[in-house]
Amino acid sequence: MQQRNTKQKLAILETLRGVKSHPTAQELYDLMKDEYPKLSLGTVYRNLNQLADLGQILRLDFNDDSVHFDGDTSMHLHFYCKECHQIYDVSVDQDVVNVARVLRGAIEKYGHQIDMSNAMYQGVCSSCIRKNIN
């Protein structure tokens, strides 16, 4: 059950890491199909799931239509705007990193082993707030 590095998998990972957005499988497929005409959507799904299970990318689910993926696995938060449906990255300073450690501690106190965490926030983004005023 060892994984292989096929051209498709490498291309998918590279493409995902090359965008700042958080594309769905379909969106990533659309981005790639010009350069890789024979690529199939099923392959994109299979690889994104495998990479997410291995922790090499992040799976983001905001109860939108479909699941989004993030090639950046470094510590950061996500904010989802329910009006414009955009996902914002929120970078964190050292204070916040320390604080996140406290939350993990609250869970590890129970003896659970954390493989991955996802702090997701929803609301209205600053840009849409401004729009609503006008």
Place this chain on the structure above:
Amino acid sequence: MQQRNTKQKLAILETLRGVKSHPTAQELYDLMKDEYPKLSLGTVYRNLNQLADLGQILRLDFNDDSVHFDGDTSMHLHFYCKECHQIYDVSVDQDVVNVARVLRGAIEKYGHQIDMSNAMYQGVCSSCIRKNIN
């Protein structure tokens, strides 16, 4: 567009609040269909979604098969065990609550307005860890 308090909606909310688990729509429907034989699954879905949108219950998505709901909206964390597929509540003390406020602050600094947040952790629960050793 005002919402009405139908018997079904009240029963759904009451049933969800009465269980300590985090049932899916189907599971909640199964719990209720003896007492409410004419209740339909579609109604359960519609009400759970409406209640979640209004912030009266929580929607939990762990990329399991389906979405789970939580009738407890008080501050607590969720831990999902990917082996036994159980969702654990993690209660937090005042220290952790204060700490969580720092994370919200990191987002509000951008001018975004947070309506709801969900801190979800995944891994292997203490019980499954023990099982794996034996």
Place this chain on the structure above:
DNA sequence: ATGCGTGCAAACGATTTGCAACTTG
């Protein structure tokens, strides 16, 4: 009365999967 909510069943659509052919190690 008005129009949101319900039950039922059909429709939807994002994701998964079976299979034969093809790579990778």
Place this chain on the structure above:
DNA sequence: CAAGTTGCAAATCGTTTGCACGCAT
């Protein structure tokens, strides 16, 4: 070569939705 991977298309199945009727306000 053995076994994981791909492309294609069909299947899956959780969730949504159209409609006629019923109930809350």
